[in-house]
Structure formats: structure tokens, C-alpha cells
Amino acid sequence: MQKTALLCYLLFACLCIILAQNDGYKMPRRGRRRMHYRGLRRGSLRNRRPNKQPQAKSPIPTIPVPSIPLINTDGEITEVIDSLIGLDGHESSYSVLPGKEGRCFANGIIMYDKAAWSPKPCVTCLCSKGKVLCDETLCRPLTCHRTKIPEGECCPVCTDIVLSSISLGDASEFSGDSPEPNDLSVKAMQKAHTPDERDVLFKKEGQLLEKKKNIVKENRKRKRIKSQGEGIKQGHENDQKDEESKRKMEEEKRRAYEEEELRIEKELNKKEEESEEKENEHDENEDEDQVEEDILRGDVFRMPPRFPIPEPYAEIPPLPTGCSILDNTASCINAKLTQIPPIMDAQLTSIEFVENSITSIPDDAFNGIPNLERIDLRKNNISSSGIGPQAFKILKNLKRLYLDENALVHIPPGLPSTLEELKINENQLHAIDENSFQDLKSLVTLELEGNKLSEANVSPLAFQPLKSLSYLRLGRNKYRTIPQGLPHSIEELYLDNNQIEEITEICFNRTKNLNIIDLRHNKLEESRIAPLAWINHENLESIDLSYNKIYHVPSYLPKSLLHLILIGNQIDRIPGFVFGHMKPGLEYLYLSFNKLDDYGIDPVSFYGAYHSLREFFLDHNQLKSVPLGIAEMRSLSFLRLNNNKIRSVPPERICKTRHNHEDHEEEDDDDDKSEEEHDYEDSQLEHLHLEYNYINTRDLSPYAFSCVRSYSSVILKPQTIK
Template sequence: MQTASLLYYFLLVCWCIDFVENQTNGIPRRQRRRMRYRGSRKGSSANHRPNRQPQIKTSTTVAVVPSVPLINIDDGITEVFDSLIGLSGHESSYSVLPGKKGHCTANGMIMYDKAVWSPKPCITCLCSKGKVICDETTCLSLTCHKTEIPEGECCPVCSDIVLNISLDDTPEISGASPEPNDPSDPMLLQPLRTQAEMDELLRREKEELEGREKEIHKKDDEKRKRKEKKSQEEKKKHDYEAHQKEEEEISRREEEKRRAYEEEELQIEKEEEEKRKGNELPEQERKQQKSEEEEEEEDEHILRGDVFRMPPRFPIPVPPAEIPPLPTGCSISDTTVSCINARLTQIPPITDPELTSLELEGNTITSIPDEAFNGIPNLERLDLSKNNITSPGIGPQAFKILKKLKRLYMDGNALVHIPPELPSALEELKINENHLHAIDEDSLQELKNLVTLELEGNKLSEANVSPLALRPLKSLSYLRLGRNKFRTVPQGLPTSIEELYLENNQIEEISEICFNHTSNINIIVLKHNKLEENRIAPLAWINQENLESIDLSYNKLYHVPSYLPKSLLHLVLIGNQIERIPGYVFGHMKPGLEYLYLSFNKLNNDGIDPVSFYGAYLSLRELFLDHNELKFVPFGITEMKALSFLRLNNNKIRTVPPERICRSVVDDDNVDADSNDDEEEEVEDSHLEHLHLENNFINTRELSPYAFSCIRSYSSVVLKPQKIK
């Protein structure tokens, strides 16, 4: 009886395992049959909608892997794969299809998002948001004693059960007793001695079998529900597609009727028109006919080699024209492209009508062809500084298209002439540090709006610059001609000029006619030239009414020039050989000189008269007399009511009497109330805030306590260090 019961339960276990194997192996067979059926269909892809999953096909046959089928997952269905849990696994080298976000490509075929396929046996791949994730197939665990992997399969099966079942339709036990040393068999853990023990063991086996049967039934129910749900959704899709096709067919028929009606009307109108004007086709009807033909052609467009057909109501988008990418080292920000120090050898081909600024500084560009800026006609600022551009390398029409160009920078190149055909809208032109050696009367002919012109560091002189070259510049106010070879002030300066910079030339003379037509000039810089006071004509600039600043530093002046402009406020004479300030030299100025810089000269006390500063007592704000040869504080300092900054450092001064910088103060014994009031008023009237007396020979211990009484803060008086006697 016990033997019969054991045999019964053992056969029941074998039957359940065989049932599970048939269920798991049945799915691939059905799917393989489905794939073969789909692969044999032709022309069906033309009716597919773009959001449906494509089938894997080749030109002749369908590549089918018997062991693992192709599975298509729709957007509305969620499938759980135990072998694909966790997306951080191995990623294949398949690249994402360009222009199709979320699609993948495998062996030249397009795989849609969530598609699953098997490139190799026992390998399953998933397309997830443009990435291909592959994993090996996970097999179920078996409890049988011996297992083997059949040919063409991935998972092992029980070899003893398969062998016995295949021999006869009725299951029989071959080799009934298992190996005696097999520890996996619970029946062999201990010998069966009593009926109670045998019943307990059978009860446990029965419970395990019932649990397995429930699990198998549960899985079968889940699979059945999934299939039913999938079939329902496929049915809905099919119904929806059928409905869409019906609507499309109805709209197509209506469109055909409308076109037929329009063609009939058009034919009637055409016949009537031909009767009036012969066989000439009106322009309007020709355009209408052309548009209708284009619409018909658009309906016939097929995307990606007749795989998907677009709906007739939606036109195929035309891809934009390819724009060449910016070279390495370039960047774009708003309406500016910057290619500074990008090692460019030519102007990059850029097409952007909205671009207004282009920076090409610090490259090795040598030429500018005529078509260089055709793609950026609205450019307003162009920087070509620090390149190797030559005059022969600039095309005659290179800048002609830039009608809106306002700023052009070409510093640090190899130009010998000003570029031709510059835009008339130009307001700022810089060609410093080049090799310009001539400017004729036509070089700047069209630049009537030019405000700033910089031509420093070239080879220009009065011999190669035409007197008429600057005359067309009606708006020019800022002109820099420093570091050239001028010996005189250039002639023909525009009447609009306000600031003129001629430093580092070889100018020796200023004639009476230099500034006759420059009534608006405000600043003249002539430092680092060869000027002497007797080579400055008395009427050179004395009558100027707007000239406020003159810089004559580092020339060959021996005393402060006479006949300075009446309107002068700022006079710089640093680094000359000035020994004397003539009396009343500032007396004719109105409203009066405010800034006088005489540092690094040869002034001594004999060269400064009591009336040397006459005319500037009420206006002078800053007086620099440092680095001279003064032995005491000059006279007249106390008369300067507006003075706020005084430099007397690096001289030979030994003492500072109380009355030389601040007004004299009465001794304490004789001070009455009135004098105290007067003293307070005098101290309040002083504006002196900064005083420098360092590097002299002053004994600070011997200074009077009233020497600097008019200075508001003693911290503003610099006395140290002093020289040793």
C-alpha cells in the first residue's frame, strides 16, 4: 500500500513538471509561427501608422531565432521581464538613429522604443529611449536529479523525466530508486520505519504539490489576462484604424469631388478666357494649377523607402538647409560670434542674417575675399586685429555688402593702404600698428559719418598724407596719429575735430595756420616730440576758445611757453628742461588755469617770480613742482585760494616757514578775540587737502606747529622719508 501511494505521488509530480514545460515551450512556437506568417506578408507596411512597432525584415527572408522570439510591446501595455530588471546593465554599441528620438538601430534595422528582440540565442535585447540593453535569458530552477539542455534551447530540462515520457505515452519509472547518496531527496534523509512518519512525509509532499499547482494556475491566469487585454487593445487599434481609414476615404472622396468641381469651373473659365484673349493662360490660373499639382505630389510622398506613408492631410516637413558648424575655438552669444585666438587661417563661412558682431582677433588670417561677409550682411562690429592681412589680400568689394557696419578694427596687421570701398555708415576705424605709408585724397572719401580714426604706429608723415585726405570727414572728432613720422602738425584737419593726439612723432614746429580751422578743438597731445618754446608761433593757438588741455611733456622746452590759449585749464609740461616760469604767463587766461604739472624739470627758486602764478591764484587746483631743484617753498602758494593738491617732494627744501604754505599766525600772547575769529575764517577758507614734502632735507623736529595749520587733516601731509644731510 505504501509503495502504491509513493508511486502515485511521484507520477503526479512528473505530470505537473511536464505540464509546465509544455506551457513554457508553447509560447515560442506560437510566436515563431506568427513571425513566419508576418514575414510572408508583403505590402502591409504601407498601411502602418508611424506609432506602431515595425517588423524585422530583410530583402528576401526573415531572420528568426528559434529559441527566443521577437516581442513587440505597445505603449499601453507594461511587460515585466525578470532578465531585464535594472537598466544599469551591459549597454551595446548600437547607435541611436539620427533624427528619431527614442528609436534604436540594430544590424541596419530600426527598432522602436520598448521593442525586444534576440540578436543571439539566449540573449534578449530591449530598446529603451534610444539605448539598447541586452541580457541573458533567465531559466527556471528545477528540482529533478538530472538535467540537460536540449539542442536549440537555452534552459535545462529534467533528463530522466523527458527520457521516460518519450519512450511511452504512459509514464513509467525507470530506475525507481534515486541515488542513495543524493542529499537533495528528502525521502532519504532518514529510513522510513513507522506508518506515522510515512503519513507525515506524504502530507508534506501533498502540500508542496498543491502549492505548486496553485502557482501554476495563477501564472496561467495572468498570462490569459494579458492575452485577453492585448487582444482587446489590438481590437481597439484595429477598429480605430478602420475608422481612420473610413474617414480618410470619405475625405479623399470629398476632396476628389471638390477638385473635380473646381476643374470643371476652371475649364469653363479657361474656355471663356480663350475666347477673349486666345490661348494665353492667366498668371493666376497658372499659379493655382501649379499649387494643385504640388498638393497632389505631396500626397504621394513616402517616408523612408516606402515603409511608412504619411497621412494625406499632413505635409512632409522639409529639413532646413545645413549651416556649416563654427570652427574649433569659436563661440556664439546672442548676436556675437567670437573666434579670438582660434588659429584661423581664413574668415569662417558664417550664414546668419541676425549676427551683428564678429570677433576674429589674434588669428593668422591673410586675406579677405569679396564674398567673405555675404552670409552676415547686417554686421555692425568687426574685429580683425592681430592677424596677417595684407592690402593685396583684401578684395575690392570685400566690405561693400556691410551696409550697417559701424566699427572696424584692423590693428596689428600688414596693411600699406587703407582698405577700399569702406561702408559709409562707418563711425569708428582703427588701423594702428600697420605699415601705412600713404593716404591720398580718395582713401577716406565716403566716410562722412566717421567719428573716431586711429592710425597710430604707421609710417605716415606730412610728405605722404595729402592735405585733402581728412577734409571729407565731416563728423570726425577723435584723431590719433601718434608713433608716426610727422615733423609738423598735419594740414587739412576737419573743423569738427575735438581731440588730436600726435605723441611720439618728430614735430619741431607749430605754425600759425595749424589750427586756423579747428575752432572746436578741446585736447591736443604733443608729448615726446622735439618742440622748443621759440618754435611755437605766437598766434598758433592763443585765440582758441574751446582748447582746454595741452600736453607738451618730454619736449625741449626751457621755460613755460608764452601765448598759451585763453581757454586753457590743463597744462602738462612734465619731463622738459624748464628753468623758469615767466611772470604774468597765465595772466590772460579766463576763467584761469586749474591744473599745472611741472614735475621732472630744472626749476630753482630764481626761476620763479612773485608774479609767476599771477592770473591763477583763484583758479589753480593742482600744482606739481616735484623732482626739481627748489631750495625753499616758492612764493605765492598762500595766495592760491582753490589749491587742493601740492607736490614739492624730491627737491632740496630744508625748512618750511609758517607763512609759506599757510598764512602767518600771531603769537599766542598777542592773540585777541578778533584775531582768533580772523584766523578761524582764514583756516576755513583754505582748500588744501594733500601736501607732499618727502625726500627733501627737512628736519621735522624744527617745523613750526603753525606750518600746516590751514590743512584740514595732518594725515594728508607726507613728510617722510627725508634725505640725509
Template sequence: MQTTSLACCFLLVSLCFDFSQNETSAPLRKQRRRMRYRGLRSSSAGHGSPRMKLPAPVAVAPSIPLVNFDDSVMGVFDSLIGLGGHESSYSVLPGKKGHCTANGMIMYDKAVWSPKPCVTCLCSKGEVICDTTMCHPLKCPKTIIPEGECCPVCSDTASSLDSSIISLDDVSELSGDSPEPNDLDNANVLSPAPTQTKKDEQFGTEVVEFKEKESNKKDKKRKRKSKKNRQKSKAHYREKKPITRKDAAEEEIQDESDEDDGTFKMTSHFPIPVPPIQAPPLPSGCSTSDTTVSCINAKLTQIPPISDPDLTSLDLTGNSITTISDEAFNGIPNLEWIDLSKNNITSPGIGPQAFKSLKKLKRLYLDGNMLVHIPTALPSTLEEIKINDNHLHAIDEDGLQDLKNLVTLELEGNKLSEANVSPLAFYPLKSLSYLRLGRNTFRIIPQGLPATLEELYLENNQIEEVSEICFNHTRNINVVVLKHNKLEEHRIAPLAWINQENLESIDLSYNKLYHVPSYLPKSLLHLILIGNQIERIPGYVFGHMKPGLEYLYLSFNKLTDDGIDPVSFFGAYHSLRELFLDHNELKSVPFGIDEMRKLRFLRLNNNKIRTVPPERICKAHIIDDDHENSEEEENEESLLEHVHLENNYIKTRQLSPHAFPCIRSYCSVVLKPQKSK
């Protein structure tokens, strides 16, 4: 009965051979190919045991459909032999009709797999039917089994196939997951299965023995070519089979797991994520906003560890920080502004490389600390440095080296003098324009000032002299502040600054001047002489100035009527805008004010003035019949807007109605209160 069934199946297979090649659907072909490769893969790698070198992989044979007794297609086999294989002893799963189990794995009805090379199995209604590839006998003296096939061929034919021979190990790389090769041997037999004839069994045994002999001869050769042939097989496999997303993902994972000796390696497609290094949280009292961290009065004793490359501003004002280590700013290399004012930082507490890594730093504030010298190795990108109110007692010639981009330098409130500041200290500062050295102990103006200097502040020193060489190299100087020093007019050299072409503002307030200094710069616009002992304004003292003095402040001096000549303001009539003569000893309005056609602000308060005669502040205008002359006179009308005359001895009720004809609004004239004896 079994023989008859086998013959019928074989005849049916032969008749449907051509039909199956054209009509078999693509999904079934893909399923068959995956199951076959998975079976080959498992057959070459057991449970930790060495791989068995079988030289005969699955034969490349035409595909035929496997037809059930009800004429339904159950699967596809790669064999020219029908169902004449051995039936395996796989158990039927209870309660799941039609399912099979293989080494603990569930096989659904009609599932196809290859448990070992040249063997293909089918799950049919709960029973496992396996098919072993059978080979036809050959009549040749010498045979050989080419790699990639299950049956031997004559040696002459095999020589032409050497270029395509691959080992079983190489083919196994294309397989997927399947039961192990020894599953059939270890399974329990539950029911007898149909068998082949004795002749077929004997022939199959001889073939296996022949395969083993050939395998031993070529074992070393396969090892050398294993990796190269594996790559060829994969490439050939990709060309023959359309790859879907799912198949591609399975193949990538399978390829990575097929390394030598089964060693596990992480695929490069799925790198292990490295968790970000989180910086310690900011201390209490600190706040952050965009690119700024502010820790004002936060009771810090050290610079907090911060790691933020985007941070550009750090404000640590008003803490108790004493040291700055070399690594203090390593986590914030892009800082542009640091404020460390009002701390307890000392010079020994600053590391020699503390600021060296800050390649973008532009502003550094160290006011109100305990530094005795300027920190070393400051970045050359600095544009502004403030070290006011420290204990600096010296600046040597290397103290400010490499600061070629420095624009502003503030060193007020220290212990600097001409004795401890090198004449070459400011030489490296090729861009310096703003220098503050107030509240130090200079007795003369420092030497070696940069040629680029525009503003110099030396207030609250002990300067007694302005020599004729102190500004020789500063041709761009614009502002000089020398208030609260010990200058007298005869200690100012005639050639000290008279030839300066850009010097527009001089502040000589609170010195020891007795009259307005002569030989002032011809470019001067602002002259501040508040708080001296000036009794006199010499005639023509402003006559050489071009374009002319605009602001003259002589408040809190000792000017009297005799100290102001009719020509004292000569040279400033056409330019003066503000004139402060308050808090002096004037008894009358000085002559010449009515000639100041651009004057807007006049202060004469807190003097001893008793009256304001007509035409003393506002000039009388005689309107001519000539239209052009009257228009010219109108254009020359005073622009005076504010007049202060309070705290004098003026009797306001006795003032002439023509005292302020040029004032457009009387609310601009301040007359109250007045003093009385």
C-alpha cells in the same frame, strides 16, 4: 423559390420606402455614400489600363434598406430593384465567419461597395450579393441616357437636363478606394448564384449596347468639360454631405491623386521639409557667447567660414591670417564689430569688396598687421577704425572717402608724414572728432583737419612748429597732445591757438621748452609741461585765461627759486586745483602758493627745499570781532588735502608747529624720507 423571395423583398421594400427616408441614421447614410463613391472611383481607373468611358453613372434613386431574413438591417442600396442582381463569385474567407474578399481586399459582414457603375454589392454572412440597376422600357422614338443616371430617358426630357449632365469620369472623382471594375469578371466562381429572368438579361444587354454608342458620340465633349464638371461635382458633393475631419482629410488626398493620367503630384498641404544648411563647426580655440565669436590666439590662417545672421561681434586677435577674401563675411552680414589685430594681413591680401557687404559694421580693428594703405570700399556705417602699428606710408584724397559717419580714427605707429598725407585726405570725414596720428614722422601739424575735430594726438613725432593757421578751421578742438616732439617756445606762433574758445587741454611734455609758453589758449584748463628744460615761469603768463587754469604740471624740469616770480601764478590763484613742481631745483617753497584758495594737491618732493616757513603754504588768518568777516575768512580757508615734501633736505624736528595750520589731517603731509648731505 427565387422568384417568390424576390417578390416578397420587393413588396417589403415598397412598404418601408417612406419609413427609410426618415429613420435611416446619419452614420449609415455617410457610410453608404462613401462606399458608393469609392466604387465609382475604382471603376474608372484600372491597374494602369486606360479608363473605360461608361456614360451611365449610378442613378440618383431613393434609398431603401436591405433586410436580412432575421429582420435586421444589413445595409442601404441606391436602387428601386431588390436583391434580383447577380451573385458574385467572391470567395469566403476561411476562419473568419461572415467576411468576404474582393480582389485581395477584406470586406466585413454587412459591408456595401460598388465594383462598377450601376452595380452595388453587399457582403452578407460570407456571401457577396450584387444588385444591378434595371431600367423600365420606354415608348418613344429616341432615347438618351443623361450623365449621372443609369437609365435612358426620352430625348425631349433629356434636353431639359443637359445643364446637369456630367460624365462618368467626373463622378468618379468623388469615389474612394474599391476593387477594380474587372474584379467580378476575374473572380473564381465557387457556387451558383440566383439569376434574373431571360427577359431582364436581354433588356440589360440592350441597355449596355445603347450606352456604349452614346458614349462614343460624346467622348470628345466629355474631355473638354471634364475638369470644369469635376469641380462642380465636388462642390455639389460638399454641399450635400457634412464633412468631418476624417472625411475632409480623405477627400484632400483623393483630390490630389485624381490628376490627369494618374500622374503623382505632392500635395501643397504637405511640403517636403528642406533640411537646414549647417555651417561648419568653429575651429578649436574658438568660443561663442550670445552674438559674439571669439578666436583669440587660435592659430588660424584664414577667417573661419561662419554662417550666422545674428552674429554682431567677431574677435580674431592674435592669429596668422594673411588674407581677407571678398566672400569672407558673406555668412555674417550683420557684424557690427570686427577685431583682426595682431595678424599678418597685407594690403594685396584684402579683396576690394571684402567689407562692402557689411552694412551694419561700426568698429573695425586692424592693429598690428602689414598694411601699406587703408582698405578700400569700407562701409559708410563705420564709426571707429584702428590701423595702428602697420606700414601705412600714404593717405591720398580718396583713401577715406564715404566715411561720413566715422568718429574715431587711429593711425598710430605707421610711416605717415605731411609729405604723403594729402591735405584733402580728412575732408570726407564730416563726423570725425577723435584722431590719433602718434608715432609717425610728422614735422608739422597735418593740414586739412576736419572742422568737427575735438581731440588730436600727435605724440612721438618730429613736430618742430605750431603755425598760426594749423587750427584755424578746428573751432571745436578740445584736446591737443604734442608730447615727445621737438617744439621750442619761439616756434609756437602767438596766434596759433590763443583765440580758441574750446581748447582746454594741451600736453607739451618732453619737448625742448625753456620756459612756460606765452599766448596759451584763453580757455585752457590743463597744461602739461613735464620733462622739458623749463627754468622760468613768466609773470602774468596765465593772467588772460578764463575761467582760469586748474591743473599745472611742471614736474621734471629745471625750475629754480629765481625762475618763479611773485606774479608767476597771477590769474590762477582763484582756479588752480593741482600744482606739480616736483623733481626740480627749488630750494624753498615758491611764493604765491598760500594764495591758492582752491588748491587740493601740491607736489614739491624731490627738490632742494630745506625748510617750510609759516604762512608759505597756509595763509595766516586774523579773526575779527565782526561775525560776518570771520565767516568770510572761514569760507576762504584752504582746501589743501595732500602735500608732498619728501626727498628734500628738511629737518622735520625743526619745523614750526604753524607750518601747516590749514591742513586738517597731518597724515596728508608727506615728509619722509628726506635727503641729507
């Protein structure tokens, strides 16, 4: 009888202790925040939806789940497992360490009193007054048909429907509950009608599930290591100072962690509330189940993902194969593109899509790269009909546009006013109207070579809007006359490889700033060049009339001319004084590949150019002797007389010597003369070509080339043997 009473008394005392501890139980801070916030939110939802009837939901059977012991940073037990009072638990067979009161010996390790550990998955043990008490985690019942125990987990989960995507802060563990009614992934699954669409969704959701489970595993591992470390540190009394400093550091980390967790949770709660207001489909009991599940797990050290997972449709498509980005330039050269790839990078200033098969430029082609300054689309198949009227409207900084070797028949519309350089060479342009270059007031360079342009299909007012144009290339077209209406600002004009036959007096009346004119490969004759066409131009320095039908060096050349190229004509005469009116004087004269002979060059043909001419090309003509007047050219540095019929080089034809004629008549003074009498006065000649003539080098005077600065620069071999 006494034993029975004593046993009842002990049981009663244990029950009182348990009740006192349960009264003093404090919910984890995160659980309190969630319950308080969600309680307020449910209250606000009830106020907003007073007439909505709660949906009936099948009750979930409640099974007592043993709580897991948690050890805080101070080493104290904040929850007591049910095994202490014998609920669903059993005493372990682990032995008590003899001679050391309150300590346990488990798996070869000394465990101090109140230490907790997990000897195997899903089992949690506690050292209590020398005894090892263990609990096995019980799992909630599942209502689904197909279940699976994930690797590293204790309880099975449903595999019938993939759980929803991980939101920004939702890192709670996965249970066997069904998905929420407002789950976005479930809605997406419902919309997917075909098996292929469902497979894609299952694959994406499975990847997100793996990421979430990894986060949960890391948190559990961190807690176990932390709990074991705290239990061992309690037994070392000699290291109290080190332990205290570590505790403070851990406390600061925990506090910072909780503050960061609170901030993220507030943001998530705000997003959840906005989602609830839009969807208007919520289950009021669902939040309570989630909070209860969080408390039972005791998962207070959960960490939400640090970075959001982008939706598949929000991902920026990568660059195609063969493309790269370097120094704010996207390059796709010969990458087999058929359209301009979508690029979203406001930092790009240049794109190079050369040698592809692009056929069009739609209106939204450059929406993702609005700060472009240079576009290179050469060697594609872009047609005029494929360019949208608003394609270039968004480009407020565009300065250079290259469209060479495409299939354009018209100038692209809507070009930005900031454009400074436009190249549309080698296309099929066959018309330019007065509005083609409208608003292009900043355009400096325009290249339209290799098209089908002529004075018949180009409006005389087409170039008028180009107020800043200075460089114009119209070569390889079908012009028969000089284009009219050129802007005043033009400085360089290239009209080579056309069919121009005449230059009238009014052709260049408005272009007083012209500096270079290229008229190679046309059908010009000197008689068809008007005397007043360009003689009064003060800035015109270079004229190229090569490969035309010119028989004489043209008269009435510009006064300011420095560079005259007449290669490949039929010139057989250089009139006298033809260069006499030029100031400061002609510097470069190229007459190669003509029909000049000794009778076509007058003694005064080079009058006006003796002091200025630097380069003189007379190769590939029919000269039989060195022309008169060359020795008078004091500034000449490069002379070509090769490929002629020259047989001899008199001593003073190329290099003029100094002779004191008065002293030369006295024979007694001949021996006193030095070699300085034969030196060239201030010679500049550095290169002399006389090869492929009929010169006998043995008959040459030793003073024939004395004015050449280096004898190695005199080319005499080979000579033609007759």
C-alpha cells in the same frame, strides 16, 4: 454518400461566405487615395508622352501572400486571413478554453473571439469561435545576389545597392525590389568613381535606412499593442462606458492623424510630379507595384518623418574649434584661424577674430552675416592685397572696424558710409591719398598710430571728406609738422611720439573746435611756437607738451586753457603774468621733472591762477624753498613738492594765517586771542607731498600745515639725509 454530400454542402457554404466578404472588402483609405491619385498622374503622363514606348521589364513572379488581419478602432475584423478557408494555413495546437464559448487560451492569456495577436515575429494568430488560427508571413522572391534580413524584420532585403534616401513623406517599408530608375542616390552612386566616394555614399544611405526601419518598427509595435488592447476590451461588458469614451478619443486621434497624413501626402505627390516633369524618366508600372505592396502589407498607420533630412552639401559648416557665439557675437580669439570662417547667421551683429593668422578678407567673406555692426580683426596678418574691393560692400550697418596690428600698407577700399569708428594702429601704412576716406561722412573716430605716415605721403586733402571726425590719433608716426587739411569738426588731436619741431600760425586756423592737443615726445621749443598759433582758440582746454625741448613756460597760451602739462622738459623759469590772460583760469599745472629753482619763479609768476589752480606739481626739480604765491592759491587741493632740495617750511608759505595786526601790537591782548586767528581761510588743500627733501621735521612750526584738512595727508617721510 450522405456524408460526402454534407461535406460538399459545407464547403460550398464556406466558399459563399468568403466570396461575400471579399465583395464587401474595402481598401484602406490611404491605398484608395494613392491608387486614385497615381492613376490620374499616369493618365496625365500618357497624355504628355503619347509617343513614348513603355520600357520592357522582366516580369516578377506573383506568389500569393496571405493577408494579415487588421482590427480597426471599433474592434471589427476588416480583413480575413486565408487560414479560415485552409489556404497555406494550419490549425494551431492552442487549446480551446472549456466552458467559455468562443474564447481561446494562448500563452496563459484569455483571448476573446476575433482577437488577433502575434505570438512570435512573422506569425499572426486569430481567435475564431474558440479556435486559434495562425499564419506565417511569406516573403517575396528577390532577384538580387546578396540579401540580408534586417533586425526585427521578417523578410530579407537586397544589399547589392543601397536604397534611395528617405524623402520627406516616404515612410513605406523596404522590400527586395531594385531601386527606382530615377533614384537620386543611385545616380550619385554612379557618379562616384572611386571606392572612397562609394563608401561615403554607402555610409550616408545606411544611416537613412536605419532611420526608416525604426519608423516602420514603431508603427508595427503600435498596431500590435492597439490590436491586443482592442481584443481584450471587447470582453469587458461592465466597462462599456469607459470603452466608449476611449473609442471616441481614439477615433478623433485617428481622424486627425489621417488628415495630417493626407496633407503630407499631397505635398509629397506634388513634389513627385515636379520631379517627374524635370527628369522625364519614369517607370509606369512601378507605382502599381508600390500600391499593391502597400495593400498586401496593410500598413495604413505609417507615419512619415516629421523633419526633412538635409542633404550633405546643404549643411551649414559648424564654427571652428575655439569659437563661440554669445549675445549675437561670434568670438574666435586665438583660435589659429587662417581665414574668415563661413558663417550663415543674419542675427549676428559682432565678430571678434583677434590673435589669429588670417591673411585676407575676400569679397564674399561676410555674405552670410550682412547685419554686422562691429568687426574686430586685430592681431592678424591681413595685407592690403588680400582685401577684396567688394569685401565690405554688403555691410550696410557696419559702425566699428578694428584692424590693429596687421600688415596693411593702404587704407582698405570700399568702406561703408555707415562707419563711425576705424582703427588701423600698428600697421605699415605709408600713404593716404585724397580718396582714401571717400564717402566716410559718418566717421567720428580715426586711429592711425604706429605707422609710417608723414606730411610727405599724406595728401593735404586726405581728411577733407571726414565731415564728422572729432577724434584723431596720429601718434608714433613720422610727422615733422602739424598735418594740414584737418576737418573743422576735429575736437581731439593726438600727435605724440612724432618729430614735430614747429607750430606755425596757420596750423590750427581751420580747427576752431579743438579741445585737446597731445604733442608729447616731439622736438618742440617755446621759440618755435607762433604767438598766434592758438591764443584765440575759445574751446582749447588741454595741451600736453611733455618731453620736448622747452626751456620756459610758453607764452601766448590759449585763453580757454585749463590743463597744461609740461613734464620732462628743461624748464628753469616761469615768466611773470604768463597765466594772467586766461579765463576762467588755469586749473591743472604739471611741471614735474624740470630744472626749476628759487630764481626761476617770480612773485607774479602765478598771477591769474591764484583763484583757479587746483593741482600743482613741482616735484623732481631743484627748489630749495617753498615758492612764493602758493599760500595765495585758495582753490588748491593737491600740491607736490617732493624730491627737491627744500630745507624749511615757513609758517605762511603754504598756509596763510589770519592776524589782526592792530591787536597784535598790544601785548595785553595776546592772551585773549584764540586759535581761530591761525586758521586757514576757506582752505581746500587735501594732499601735500614733501618727502625726499632736507626738512628737519622737529623744526617745523605747528601752524605750518594748519590749512591741510587732514594731517594724515601731509607726507613728510622719508627725508634725504645729507
